[in-house]
Amino acid sequence: MKLTPRLSKNTLIFGGSAVWGLLLLGCMVVGRTALVVPHVPGAAFVGDKACAECHAEQVAGFASASHAKLAFADPKLGTTGCEACHGAGSLHVKDGGMKGTIVSAKQVSESCFACHLEKRGEFSLANSHQVMNGKMSCSDCHDPHSGSAIKGAGAAIESANDTCIKCHTAQKGPFVFAHNAMKEGCIACHTPHGSVNAKMLVARDANLCLRCHVQTTDRNGTIFVGGADHRTRLQSGTCWIAGCHEAVHGSNASKSLRY
Numbered sequence: 524m525k526l527t528p529r530l531s532k533n534t535l536i537f538g539g540s541a542v543w544g545l546l547l548l549g550c551m552v553v554g555r556t557a558l559v560v561p562h563v564p565g566a567a568f569v570g571d572k573a574c575a576e577c578h579a580e581q582v583a584g585f586a587s588a589s590h591a592k593l594a595f596a597d598p599k600l601g602t603t604g605c606e607a608c609h610g611a612g613s614l615h616v617k618d619g620g621m622k623g624t625i626v627s628a629k630q631v632s633e634s635c636f637a638c639h640l641e642k643r644g645e646f647s648l649a650n651s652h653q654v655m656n657g658k659m660s661c662s663d664c665h666d667p668h669s670g671s672a673i674k675g676a677g678a679a680i681e682s683a684n685d686t687c688i689k690c691h692t693a694q695k696g697p698f699v700f701a702h703n704a705m706k707e708g709c710i711a712c713h714t715p716h717g718s719v720n721a722k723m724l725v726a727r728d729a730n731l732c733l734r735c736h737v738q739t740t741d742r743n744g745t746i747f748v749g750g751a752d753h754r755t756r757l758q759s760g761t762c763w764i765a766g767c768h769e770a771v772h773g774s775n776a777s778k779s780l781r782y
């Protein structure tokens with residue numbers, strides 16, 4: 524499966540080379556929402572080249588990074604991609620990297636919201652990964668400095684799942700009876716950021732499973748799913764309650780995904 528970025532209107536406003544012109548203004552308003560560039564008081568932009576002297580690793584990898592494509596080349600400064608997330612760097616460079624002179628690794632999730640405004644909403648939903656309280660950060664799943672920002676994108680789906688499995692070992696398997704849905708990736712059933720649905724599911728109840736499993740009805744009104752009569756079963760609502768398919772990720776006991 525190809526992972527395609529779905530960019531919102533808000534993000535698109537920042538697409539293309541206009542980005543940096545707008546950013547340099549420091550702050551603008553789209554609709555009723557203020558977008559604020561990470562602000563380091565008293566600092567000016569210096570360009571990526573100035574960072575290379577001390578952060579060769581990040582600068583070298585950056586050419587392949589999703590966000591490098593956006594960088595606007597200022598005739599004097601060159602590209603200013605690093606500073607889009609870390610804030611203007613002149614004081615930091617001048618002080619040889621003194622603490623508090625740049626938007627730190629800890630604070631930087633906040634700067635992602637400057638452009639990915641809608642993500643703040645996603646992470647504020649009732650069921651979401653704990654980014655807003657600082658327990659997790661965007662970089663647990665995204666690589667800001669090199670390659671695709673979506674880890675595993677473009678590669679085998681397994682490597683996209685690896686991002687999730689490093690924390691969620693229970694879902695890793697292998698299982699005696701695998702659920703082939705897992706080959707489509709965790710995001711076939713879960714939203715990675717947040718959801719109104721419990722367990723960050725993309726759909727509620729039987730609707731989740733019926734996205735892939737066809738439900739057919741015969742002349743007598745019998746409802747079949749997976750070739751079996753599901754008339755009374757579907758009345759339970761979810762397909763993964765005890766006694767049905769509670770081992771949704773895979774089972775070591777039953778082909779029908781039970782414990």
Ligand code: HEC
Nearest residue numbers: 573574576577605606609612616619620625626627628629
């Ligand atoms: C003269 C050397 C030097 C230059 C030039 C430099 N830095 Fe740093 N930077 C440092 C040092 C030293 C640290 C502290 C490293 C540490 O704590 O391990 C640091 C830390 C950082 C951190 C982590 C801060 C934290 O608290 O998490 C970021 C982000 C950073 N630099 C970004 C940049 C950017 C962006 C540029 C270019 C605009 C840049 N640096 C230029 C020396 C430099």
Ligand code: HEC
Nearest residue numbers: 571574578581582585590604605607608628631632662667
């Ligand atoms: C898309 C936003 C983004 C851009 C662009 C970006 N960074 Fe970062 N940077 C981050 C995030 C997020 C972290 C925290 C990483 C983590 O928690 O592991 C970070 C961390 C750092 C650190 C601390 C050490 C580390 O790797 O964790 C340094 C130094 C740094 N960045 C330098 C740079 C330089 C130099 C550039 C430009 C070549 C740059 N960054 C571009 C988001 C960005």
Ligand code: HEC
Nearest residue numbers: 528537538589607608631634635638661665667671672673
């Ligand atoms: C200056 C604005 C800006 C900032 C700051 C920014 N982004 Fe982005 N980001 C964009 C734009 C524009 C795109 C679309 C790029 C494209 O189409 O290739 C994008 C794309 C992405 C994508 C999808 C990449 C892909 O390969 O499809 C991810 C994931 C992402 N950003 C995460 C982050 C994270 C995490 C941070 C903070 C560490 C961040 N962004 C900070 C503007 C920004």
Ligand code: HEC
Nearest residue numbers: 526527528529632635639642652654660661663664673715
């Ligand atoms: C738990 C892992 C995880 C965390 C934490 C996370 N993301 Fe993502 N993000 C993903 C995955 C997986 C995708 C790919 C989703 C897809 O292709 O449907 C993605 C896609 C994106 C995209 C591109 C597609 C879209 O939905 O617009 C952007 C932008 C993005 N994330 C921004 C962020 C920002 C900003 C943060 C931090 C505030 C963040 N993400 C934190 C896993 C995560």
Ligand code: HEC
Nearest residue numbers: 652653659663664686687690691709710713715721722723
């Ligand atoms: C850095 C570790 C980490 C990564 C990476 C991670 N998660 Fe999580 N995830 C957590 C933590 C911690 C919680 C529990 C949050 C809580 O208690 O509210 C959680 C909660 C969840 C839940 C909800 C569980 C519940 O009980 O409501 C789901 C579903 C989930 N993650 C799926 C994913 C998927 C899919 C990915 C990959 C896109 C992923 N996670 C990546 C740490 C991680």
Ligand code: HEC
Nearest residue numbers: 684687688691694704705708709711712713722763771772
């Ligand atoms: C076929 C759909 C589907 C796929 C694919 C899927 N999940 Fe789930 N996941 C579910 C359902 C349904 C639940 C709720 C189970 C429950 O409430 O008992 C769930 C629950 C979870 C939970 C919460 C566990 C708990 O005990 O509360 C985590 C964490 C999780 N999934 C992670 C993942 C990860 C990581 C992947 C990819 C490796 C993944 N899921 C793939 C459907 C799926």
Ligand code: HEC
Nearest residue numbers: 702703704707711731732734735762763768771778779780
């Ligand atoms: C992303 C698509 C997808 C989703 C969503 C999905 N499945 Fe599956 N499921 C599959 C595929 C593919 C197979 C293997 C082919 C088959 O047997 O139809 C499978 C097989 C199964 C089997 C084994 C059938 C057998 O007898 O071998 C059960 C049981 C099952 N799924 C239950 C569920 C439940 C319950 C849900 C909802 C939580 C669900 N599936 C959601 C794709 C999916």
